[in-house]
Amino acid sequence: MQACPGECECSKKGIDYYGVLSVRKNAHDLEIKKAFRKLAIHYNPERQKDESVQFVFSLIAEAYDVLSDPLKRAIYDQYGEEGLKRGVPGPEELYIEPYVFHGEPLRTYRDFFGTSSPYADLIDVLAKPLPLYELPEGRGIKRKEEPLIKPLLLTLNEVFFGGEKKIKIQRSVLCGDGEGSTTVLREKILTIPIKPGLPSGTEILFPEEGDQGPTKIPADIIFVTEDRPHETFVRDGTNLVMIANVFLREALTGFHVVVNTIDDRILRIPITSVVSPDYEKIVIDEGMPLVDNPKERGDLVIRFKIEFPTYLPNTSKNYIKKAFRVSSTGEKGDAEYIHRLILEDKIRRNIDSDIPMRREPGE
Structure with a gap:
């Protein structure tokens, strides 16, 4: 050119x-x-x-x-x-x-x-x-796999008492040396320690328990705890929360709540206060164990769902009106009057308990 x-x-x-x-x-x-x-x-x-x-x-x-x-x-x-x-x-x-x-x-x-x-x-x-x-693998550089995150569902009984939970996993395992190595599928049992009171959302790590391979570092397996639904209780931190259904009559006059605890005890809890929609009864030391000190426990919180009657006859309504008129006789906010009513009520109940029951002829 x-x-x-x-x-x-x-x-x-x-x-x-x-x-x-x-x-x-x-x-x-x-x-x-x-x-x-x-x-x-x-x-x-x-x-x-x-x-x-x-x-x-x-x-x-x-x-x-x-x-x-x-x-x-x-x-x-x-x-x-x-x-x-x-x-x-x-x-x-x-x-x-x-x-x-x-x-x-x-x-x-x-x-x-x-x-x-x-x-x-x-x-x-x-x-x-x-x-x-x-690729990095072609230059002899092993790359670690992303962690495997698995949910671990626990009952409140398992969390309350603690212990161990065994999980079976399947993973690929590297067999042989050098270029002749192969992977085979094998089962393994992982033992997961459960501390009493273990919080929901706790991560439990098992390093490099994922699939093995010639060009990768096995992934970590992370179990994240979740609470299984319980028929009575819901966990709120270290507290246990339950809902008690009560009739309006009981909400106004008092009653007992029977609680079957997680550790198989029966509690009879008296409710003497007037139960309003936002009222809560707190029972000290009847909640979940504290994970740092299992000898201490949270509280039991009882909330109430009030069931109203669908119908009241006039005679019942009149009795209710009369009862409210009697309770409002004193001036509003008169603490002395209210204390006097409570004292009279206790005295009347004590007198009633001292009166012997009438025996029928032939008894």
């Missing part, structure tokens, strides 16, 4: 194709391909709906079309864009025709990726995965 005499000024004019692809002038073919891949995907018009992107995308395709062809690149290196598109004299007095870009950047894109999809990088990775030597 005939060269221009002296320094060719035309090489300094026109588009800098190397600058468009952000590569050096002595870049080899693989570097040019990598640069085009990155820019073509980023500026694909399907990804960025902008008119300026269309121009940049076309310029990138033109730069790659020139620099990927050895003859066009040689002419461009010597004569620049102007000489390339004007045409130059070739060897043996032949004339090299001017270069004209075909004007279809998506055609260049499609020829390179084999598709016009804007997500060609993902398709290319699936169709042509990286060689093993380019």
Whole structure:
């Protein structure tokens, strides 16, 4: 190819194709391909709906079309864009025709990726995965797997008393040495310690108990505790909460709540106060053990659901009105009057208990 005499000024004019692809002038073919891949995907018009992107995308395709062809690149290196598109004299007095870009950047894109999809990088990775030597595993670097998180459902009895829980798992185990190693599926029993009062949401870690493999570090297995539903109690921190259903009559006049505890005791708890919708009865030290000191316990909190009668006859309503009139005889807020009523009520109950029951004839 005939060269221009002296320094060719035309090489300094026109588009800098190397600058468009952000590569050096002595870049080899693989570097040019990598640069085009990155820019073509980023500026694909399907990804960025902008008119300026269309121009940049076309310029990138033109730069790659020139620099990927050895003859066009040689002419461009010597004569620049102007000489390339004007045409130059070739060897043996032949004339090299001017270069004209075909004007279809998506055609260049499609020829390179084999598709016009804007997500060609993902398709290319699936169709042509990286060689093993380019991956960390191929360089002898083992990668640790993500931890396996499993729920561990515990009954309130298990949490109350503590102990151990055994879980059977299946995992792949590496057998053999070196290149001849294989993986086989085996079962293993994991023993999980349960402390009395263990809070819900506690994470229990078993390091590297996941699947083994020649190119990976086994994953950790993490069990996260959850409370199974109980027929009576719900745990609230260290406290136990239960709901007691009571009739309106009981809510006003008093009653006993019978509680079957987790440790198989029966509690008869007297309720002497008037039970309002937001009333709670707290029984000290009848909750869950404290995980740091199992000898101490939380409380039992009893909440109430009041059931109202669906019907009351007039006579019953009159008795209720009379009872409320008697209870409101004293001035509102008169503590002395209320204390006197309570004292009279206790005296009357004591007198009633001292009166012998009437015996029927023949008894």
